[in-house]
Amino acid sequence: MKPYERFLTALRREQPDMVPVWELIVNEPVVSTVLGRRVTGTKEDMLNAYCELAEFLDLDGVTWGEDQEMKAVGEFFVDEWGITWRLNRDGIAYPVKGPIKSEKDIIDYSPPDPDASHRLESIEKLVDVFKNERAVVFLGHETFEFSHYLLGGMDRLFKLYYLKPDLAVLLSEKVSEYKCRVIERAIKAGVDAVVCGDDYADGRGPFLPPSLFKKFILPYIKRAVDTTHRAGVPYIKHTDGNLKWMLDMLVEARVDALHPIEPAAGMDIAEVKKRYGDRLCVIGNIDCRKLLTGGSPRDVEEAVKETIAKVAPGGGYILSSSNSIHPGVRPENFVAMVKAARTYGRYPIDKRLIAEYAGRCLYSRLFPEFFGR
Amino acid sequence: MSRKEEILARLRDAIVNLDYEGIRDVAKEAIEAGLSPYEAIMEGMAKGMDIVGQKYEQGEYFLAELIMAGETMKEGLSVLEPYMKKGEIKHIGKVVIGTVEGDLHDIGKNIVITLLTASGFEVVDLGVDVSAEKFVEAVRKHKPDIVAMSALLTTTMVNMEKVVKALEEAGLRDKVKIIVGGAPLTEEFAKQIGADAYGRDAVVGVEICRRWVSEKG
Numbered sequence: 001m002k003p004y005e006r007f008l009t010a011l012r013r014e015q016p017d018m019v020p021v022w023e024l025i026v027n028e029p030v031v032s033t034v035l036g037r038r039v040t041g042t043k044e045d046m047l048n049a050y051c052e053l054a055e056f057l058d059l060d061g062v063t064w065g066e067d068q069e070m071k072a073v074g075e076f077f078v079d080e081w082g083i084t085w086r087l088n089r090d091g092i093a094y095p096v097k098g099p100i101k102s103e104k105d106i107i108d109y110s111p112p113d114p115d116a117s118h119r120l121e122s123i124e125k126l127v128d129v130f131k132n133e134r135a136v137v138f139l140g141h142e143t144f145e146f147s148h149y150l151l152g153g154m155d156r157l158f159k160l161y162y163l164k165p166d167l168a169v170l171l172s173e174k175v176s177e178y179k180c181r182v183i184e185r186a187i188k189a190g191v192d193a194v195v196c197g198d199d200y201a202d203g204r205g206p207f208l209p210p211s212l213f214k215k216f217i218l219p220y221i222k223r224a225v226d227t228t229h230r231a232g233v234p235y236i237k238h239t240d241g242n243l244k245w246m247l248d249m250l251v252e253a254r255v256d257a258l259h260p261i262e263p264a265a266g267m268d269i270a271e272v273k274k275r276y277g278d279r280l281c282v283i284g285n286i287d288c289r290k291l292l293t294g295g296s297p298r299d300v301e302e303a304v305k306e307t308i309a310k311v312a313p314g315g316g317y318i319l320s321s322s323n324s325i326h327p328g329v330r331p332e333n334f335v336a337m338v339k340a341a342r343t344y345g346r347y348p349i350d351k352r353l354i355a356e357y358a359g360r361c362l363y364s365r366l367f368p369e370f371f372g373r
Numbered sequence: 374m375s376r377k378e379e380i381l382a383r384l385r386d387a388i389v390n391l392d393y394e395g396i397r398d399v400a401k402e403a404i405e406a407g408l409s410p411y412e413a414i415m416e417g418m419a420k421g422m423d424i425v426g427q428k429y430e431q432g433e434y435f436l437a438e439l440i441m442a443g444e445t446m447k448e449g450l451s452v453l454e455p456y457m458k459k460g461e462i463k464h465i466g467k468v469v470i471g472t473v474e475g476d477l478h479d480i481g482k483n484i485v486i487t488l489l490t491a492s493g494f495e496v497v498d499l500g501v502d503v504s505a506e507k508f509v510e511a512v513r514k515h516k517p518d519i520v521a522m523s524a525l526l527t528t529t530m531v532n533m534e535k536v537v538k539a540l541e542e543a544g545l546r547d548k549v550k551i552i553v554g555g556a557p558l559t560e561e562f563a564k565q566i567g568a569d570a571y572g573r574d575a576v577v578g579v580e581i582c583r584r585w586v587s588e589k590g
Contacts, residue, residue, distance in 0.1 A: 086477055088475055088476070088477055088502075088529075089475050090475075090528060094477040094478070096477065153480070153483075154440075154480055155440045155444070155480065155483065155484075158436075158437040158440050158441060159393075159440070159441065159444055161437065162391065162393065162437075162441050163393060163394070202436075202556060203556060204432075204436070204574060205432065205435070206435060207435060207436040207437055208435050208436065208437035209434075209435045209437065209438060212437060264556075264557075289527065289557055293527050326526075326527075326528070327528050328526065328527035328528040
């Protein structure tokens with residue numbers, strides 16, 4: 001099986017030849033160390049290095065987002081939305097200021113042009129390089145995150161939900177229209193799947209009560225899912241945190257897969273597969289809060305074996321970290337994770353492995369607050 | 374129930390019910406009925422914030438509701454504060470707070486600030502990406518009871534230890550209590566770097582700060 005077939009088979013909740021391996025994001029410091037060369041900060045080199053990494057580790061899927069022209073303003077960068085970003089020392093961008101300051105700004109606001117010719121340059125390149133080889137997954141968004149970036153803070157978006165629901169809907173519509181159009185274009189450009197990255201929860205649970213979620217979030221998830229499905233492509237929902245009641249609603253919105261099923265937030269991947277495995281492919285769960293950052297390659301191998309033993313049988317599982325390969329991840333642990341997945345992830349999964357790990361829970365040691373018994 | 378008690382209860386309930394649009398009128402009524410603004414804040418709205426905090430801890434309220442309660446409180450304060458006489462604001466303590474060097478996340482820190490303010494603390498917000506030197510400088514200048522640090526990244530939480538060390542070197546460590554918080558942290562980590570406490574979330578963190586200043590008397 002080719003890597004992309006392996007990835008798409010698992011996404012359909014079927015059993016490929018081996019457990020596919022994928023990462024949503026691999027940050028530059030880890031890419032540099034694994035490749036043994038310094039990756040410069042230019043967009044071109046980052047993308048080239050990422051392609052090299054995918055080949056080097058034989059990842060089954062690759063992921064990139066849309067392109068935005070960034071204007072440098074002192075130590076800040078302003079994108080085409082008018083959102084101001086700042087890079088931290090590891091080169092990760094954080095939104096620090098939004099262009100919308102008033103109610104009138106919301107009414108007057110126009111998103112950038114989703115059809116701009118440069119918008120999908122990077123993803124088009126990934127399609128060129130990897131089509132029919134590795135699954136190309138487009139990283140898009142629903143409406144929540146860009147709405148709060150535009151307002152300059154999640155707290156401001158919450159306030160808008162309560163006090164000016166009509167304006168909150170207007171803003172969400174503007175973001176959604178843009179984001180769905182970009183998803184459509186990415187699919188036309190040849191991507192194999194879409195992943196949307198808005199986070200709705202943390203370790204405590206969802207950020208907002210079900211009533212607000214249903215009114216301001218869920219309709220736009222559904223719209224992004226429908227846009228993707230209409231073009232015949234599967235939809236992966238990424239959200240951090242402990243999803244609780246939200247999980248039912250995501251399944252109801254017909255997302256095809258859930259990522260990253262974070263043990264550090266108390267998410268139990270075996271439980272998710274047991275309850276939703278007939279409707280949902282499960283992705284992730286190799287902890288990047290404590291294990292990939294502070295554990296040994298041996299510990300990582302143990303986690304991979306346990307996760308494979310518990311959720312890989314029958315297919316419908318894609319292995320990845322519990323969020324991303326962020327700058328705190330030890331590069332040797334990332335490599336150990338991929339290697340262990342290849343060693344133990346061949347179908348059919350070894351019956352002795354399944355029996356051996358059935359009663360174990362590595363995460364009860366790392367996260368006793370959630371998995372302690 | 375006396376008229377005063379009734380108004381205090383309505384101030385409290387306005388916070389619990391996130392009645393952002395209604396709280397101004399209740400606050401005005403409190404002033405017209407002759408309540409002291411300080412009393413209206415501490416015996417009315419702050420009591421409401423306590424209830425909201427408890428509901429958040431119990432999983433009944435979500436982050437959005439915690440934030441909206443804080444916004445409602447600010448709205449009430451905007452009516453009451455102009456009536457406060459100089460010196461009437463009796464802060465229960467002073468906190469210097471910031472997100473540590475290299476880290477640009479501020480939502481957790483901002484929620485803590487809202488809750489600290491609601492509890493009667495004077496808060497000095499150093500913002501995000503705050504170096505150890507800046508923390509030391511601020512402790513020297515503002516003489517707080519408590520230093521509170523936030524981090525959301527495993528790569529930046531290590532910088533909390535630098536702040537503790539820098540305070541030791543400046544001879545200021547025993548002048549302040551230190552509390553740390555943020556998603557990747559643990560109780561164990563807090564101990565290891567020499568902090569006095571770990572705030573599992575904003576509500577718990579503020580509870581610890583309140584206990585500290587009440588012990589101090």
